[in-house]
Amino acid sequence: MAQAPMRRAIESGVPDNQQFLHPLLKKNYGNWRYHDRPRPGVLHHVARGGDEVWSVRAGTQRQMDVHTVRKLCDIADQYAEGHVRFTIRSNIEFMVSRSEMVAPLIERLETEGFPVGGTGNSISMIAHTQGWLHCDIPGTDASGAVKALMDELYEEFKREEMPNRVHMSTSCCEINCGGQADIAIIVQHTKPPKINHDLVANVCERPAVVARCPVAAIRPAVVNGKPSLEVDEKKCICCGACYPPCPPMQINDPEHSKLAIWVGGKNSNARGKPTFMKMVASGLPNNPPRWPEVSDAVKRILHAYKEDGRPWERMADWIDRIGWPRFFEKTGLTFTKYLIDDWRGARVNLNASAHLRF
């Protein structure tokens, strides 16, 4: 039997979204007047011509089995006119054209285990990475750490009681695919890579690995008669940059790969310019399946922010007002020498003034 001819890809690129838009979104494209939030988890948009659309937002587990996706489709078909969209934080949104459809939709979603919320001043779903489930260089898991933490923050997802929105992220290595966030949880390695010298020559492009190191701590070497690489451990900052291009330089360590917490990243230009997040704690254990030490530290920060933040203050705005000494005091976290920046450009992060808080 002749083999089927090879199918050539249709290089169609990004599909047109018009075909997938809810009819009211399509009709009022570019013609919206304002929106409000009748309750947490619901956005109400009003078009210039008077059309109204209600969007009900619900949390998902992001990594969804087809049965979950089909269940969400069933709900969309039955209660929401067959159209959905996803937010950047993996929340699903159902658009409906009549206000009386909102309550039954919410009830059904909650009955099926999808929390309705994530709007306005809530703690939204955590943006996260792949982790042990699929990544080739992860120091920890992503979906599991997020699930454990969202269980703890469940009520805050469903309410709008924070000073402003809270965006969180997690990342399984220092590359930080999770991205900038009000609070981020990121793997922080604490020991140099362990090198399997038998494999380096065959697996790694050595000059490329040398070039990858941010502190020039890697150099070519012959070890046990084989061409390999060695690391100047006094220089090494344990960032793990060498590991992806050279898997025999194992950076992940069950004991010594820790978790760090960062705060005050802001993507938006609202009020102040966008900000990078700052490391405020490290050395937390990588403790599956529920990472309780991480949850505790995160909740302490969130609690202090919720108590003390003023309306519209994002985490970064709040800290700007109260200052770092009080941030550490209020959160109970310990300010250590490791939190004083010594990377390039560090001087802008030092206090070159007599502005002090006591």
Added chain:
Amino acid sequence: MAKQQHPTPMLDELEKGPWPSFVTGLKRLAAEKDYVVDVLGQLETSYKTRKGYWKGGTVGVIGYGGGVIPRFTELKDAEGKPVFKDAAEFHTLRVMPPPGMHYNTDVLRKMCDIWERHGSGLIAFHGQSGDIMFQGCTTENVQKAFDEINQLGFDLGGAGPAVRTSMSCVGAARCEQSCYDEARAHRAVINTFLDDIHRPSLPYKFKFKFSGCPNDCMNSIQRADMAIIGTWRDNIQTDETLVRKYYAKHGMTDLVNDVIARCPTKAIRVRNADEVATGPSITSVRFDDTQALEIDNRDCVRCMHCINVITGGLAPGKDKGATILVGGKRTLKIGDLMGTVVVPFMKLETDEDREKLVELGQKIIDFFAENALEHERTGEMIERIGLVNFLDALGLDVDPNMVSCPRTNPYVRTDGWDEEVARIKAKKQQVA
């Protein structure tokens, strides 16, 4: 019916609690597929040992050099055989989403059917780059799955040193702050660079992201090599009915504390209605019968805050377009960089405008391809060569909107100063 599931005491802990559980989802799939039984087995092992067990490799579809993330298990027994043999291969297909991530249930159901046939049945909406991630496929089935997904009207995204999958916000489809047609710009740009997406040959990754206003819901300044952010040049628009509605509900305390005091440049003030200034840069609107908000738009930096608080009552202007920033990226190798302004404003209304955006993207990618070192992002390249050299190469004029402040050190050779002043003045005269 699949084979018996492995004991997963650690993962079982993640079935507890109110948030939707991916473990429960995986177990449902494992009831039908031996493949997922073994994925759970390996994942449980990772939870026990705190180690990852996937390595990369080379798997793709015919005609493309990227878009599939290959994963082979490294969890082997003493004889070198996979401990969980049914999950020895667990590749991901990265598929580009429609702009704004809108779907109808028909297309989602078709995706589910395809992935149930050929893959694990696990789909992530969406990965951090914006892809729909069809997670878990054998080498043998990658092509079959792709063929059907491709027939459905979807295409693979980027991986490796390539132009990457892009994201755009909900935008004009459902947001009153939208300052350009994000979806059209998104498709015009990305669908020009399909060759650079599907056949990775750049020094390193290159990301575009499209946000309709400075709220930057796509986090483009921090994540994109080229950020396209909606903005406007003229005055903030008003809707008195909605401003009065806000004031009636919130009163003076909220207006002052939440709106006036939070303006970063103090461009907005409360005035007696009969004392409001007039002039081409002034926006004013009454919030009750005697008092008004007054904004001097020359002082406004388009941060969005007051518009976010009094949505609809205050709104972006009519002369809309986009600001382009270049060079955002995360840590590796020189540390975090945000994108910086290279084009303060460009119109994005017509196909011709969008063509100019595509041309700018093309020029930047060409320069990046020629001049970046291996594994160097655009922002790092600009850091190395200086912004002025980059602007020169692209033929872009310098503008004080590109800096936080002029230089604070004298370490620059300025013997071309007079010629430069003359050149800029001549150019300005020509335009005027």
